[in-house]
Amino acid sequence: MATESQVFQQIPHKSLREVALSAIRQAILCGDIKPGQRLLETEIAAQLGVSRAPVREALRQLETEGLVVSEPHRGTFVIELSDADLWEIYTLRAAIESLAVQIVTERADEETLARLQQAVDEMEEAAQARDSARLAALDMSFHEMLCRASGHSRLLDVWLSMTVQIRTFIDLTNTLYLPAEDVVRLHAEVLAHIRNGEAQEAGAALKRHILDVGQRICQLWRGDADN
Amino acid sequence: MATESQVFQQIPHKSLREVALSAIRQAILCGDIKPGQRLLETEIAAQLGVSRAPVREALRQLETEGLVVSEPHRGTFVIELSDADLWEIYTLRAAIESLAVQIVTERADEETLARLQQAVDEMEEAAQARDSARLAALDMSFHEMLCRASGHSRLLDVWLSMTVQIRTFIDLTNTLYLPAEDVVRLHAEVLAHIRNGEAQEAGAALKRHILDVGQRICQLWRGDADN
């Protein structure tokens, strides 16, 4: 390279497949397409103004991501989550996030700690302001930060897949499953363990927290199912 | 149904995409296609006697499975694993298999226990017969059984993805990374904990075992890299 430093950022080269992928995923997560609903390749292609080929490839990818299921010659459908699925997702999240926080504890740099601390601080504010939507968003953000900070790309992939599946079920960033004070306290607790270098304790605390939320969501699901 | 019992077995309805998927995956795992090697859609399609469409979809699926990577307009390549990748895979395996064995401990039925016991018994035989290939295969089989017995489909998916990636690197069923006696002993230990209902201990033992093997493989990789 003749240029001494990075001057230009890479120009984003988006294929139609990637565009279709994002569009469909967002439509599902926004709730524009509901769980169980059928995804018509022809219609999606027509709406996006592209041919069926990139749409098909995007659907295949969404299938391996676990957002949709498809049956041969029958079509592709948005997943419907049972309580067994919720159990799977939350137990898996508990296991991998526990690993993530242990890794973070062992390698945490100042910047990461500062960002986690900032999230907790903002949680505190949101809790006092009774802004539960913001609090829920910060909650998710804290967990995602942990997974990213672990530098464990496969762990992050699994985490993203699980949370995306959950989002088809409910908008996690808008609902709280714990009293606001508890949310703040539990995350502050984990962060304290990270600061103290207590990897085991941090992992255990986070695991308990996630399993607890999972149980509450399962209970809520059963309550909804009665309707 | 007019027929009283099942007379005909289901006709296996395999789409060309699935056929291509299996064929390519097996070719990679068998070592016919080596890590880093380019996968030409046209050539694969020609060899399989199909068009490029199902081959492309199969490659996309292999990509999300983590077996290949593809760059826009450049092509698709078999993954090459660095020591960082091996570290990711083994730490993740340790975390999820630990979860799997805890679940199995809590719900193990007699049949599952019997099959696990049989695997350990056969390990014992293989160890005494100095049949390391068979021992390695039984080892993998034991771990896979645990993941299947957990009834946790997402956990199993992640496990399969990780082990498939590892197999592009080395044929796990043909190489041993521990003395034969240790292999038998460690698995027998885990099984004993399962029988005793000691979920925590079973999980911890399995986690140690996997991380240990992971470290050995990483060391081996560094040794190989010097060549």
Add this chain to the structure above:
DNA sequence: TGATGGTATAATGTCGACATTCGACAGTCC
């Protein structure tokens, strides 16, 4: 001699059309 620019080639990205298959509906027979 080295760097720059153009060109050829080959692979991927995308498209429209045809083949295959599934589900529903109507017709027929008992």
Add this chain to the structure above:
DNA sequence: GGACTGTCGAATGTCGACATTATACCATCA
């Protein structure tokens, strides 16, 4: 009237062809 069977429409599965783009090679020029 009920159950089986044949037909029809629509969506998916597959194909071959064209468009786009990256790479290698070669000619040109300072």
